[in-house]
Amino acid sequence: MLTSAQQLFALSESLRAPSIFFPKGYDTNRAERILSVLRQTNHCEYLTGLTSYWEPEFSTTLVYSGEPSALKEFLNKLDAINGIRVHITYSDDLSKETGSALQAGSWWVKYSHTKPNSIVIRINRAAKGFEHESFSPQPGAAKP
Numbered sequence: 001m002l003t004s005a006q007q008l009f010a011l012s013e014s015l016r017a018p019s020i021f022f023p024k025g026y027d028t029n030r031a032e033r034i035l036s037v038l039r040q041t042n043h044c045e046y047l048t049g050l051t052s053y054w055e056p057e058f059s060t061t062l063v064y065s066g067e068p069s070a071l072k073e074f075l076n077k078l079d080a081i082n083g084i085r086v087h088i089t090y091s092d093d094l095s096k097e098t099g100s101a102l103q104a105g106s107w108w109v110k111y112s113h114t115k116p117n118s119i120v121i122r123i124n125r126a127a128k129g130f131e132h133e134s135f136s137p138q139p140g141a142a143k144p
Contacts, residue, residue: 011052012050012053013050013051014048015048015050015062016048017039018035018038018039018041018046018049018062018109019035019038019049019051019060020035020060020062020111021051021053021060021113023058023113026116027083030082030083030084033081034078034084034119037074037077037081038062038109040077041064043067043069043073044065044066044067044070044071044106045064045065045066046062046063046064047063047064047105048063049062050101050102056113056114057112057113057114058112059112059113060112061102061108061109062108062109062110063103063104063105063108064106064108064109065106065127066107067129068129068130068133068135071106071107071123071130072135074121075088075136078121083117085117085119086118086119086120087118087119087121088121088123089120089121089122089123090122090123090125091123091126092126093124093125094108094122094126094127095124104126105124106130107121107124107127107130108121108122108124110122123135
């Protein structure tokens with residue numbers, strides 16, 4: 001039983017700072033631009049994250065806390081990165097989706113190798129200020 005638990009933990013990594021495990025050969029310029037946005041936490045706070053090394057997903061989930069205005073800025077910066085699609089989903093309460101692995105926070109950033117050019121922002125409706133807000137990247141945001 002102990003061996004199985006050790007293997008499970010070896011297949012996941014807790015992240016003290018925002019990071020993504022990108023696929024081999026991923027555009028390094030795009031990866032740096034994404035990480036730059038994820039690490040700029042001027043108006044929000046990075047709480048925790050987890051990378052799972054389970055094939056084929058190799059998923060990463062990053063947890064942030066902040067005000068709705070901080071999320072709007074965050075979304076616009078991500079959407080401005082050429083070659084990335086930002087998808088927005090909502091949860092009535094992220095704390096019911098986390099188990100014990102992650103905090104709920106205000107929103108999650110989710111990335112997966114199976115959709116390498118997509119980032120999902122999962123918004124926590126149970127977070128203060130997010131109950132009735134609607135989010136989308138600013139229309140017409142420039143893509144350099």
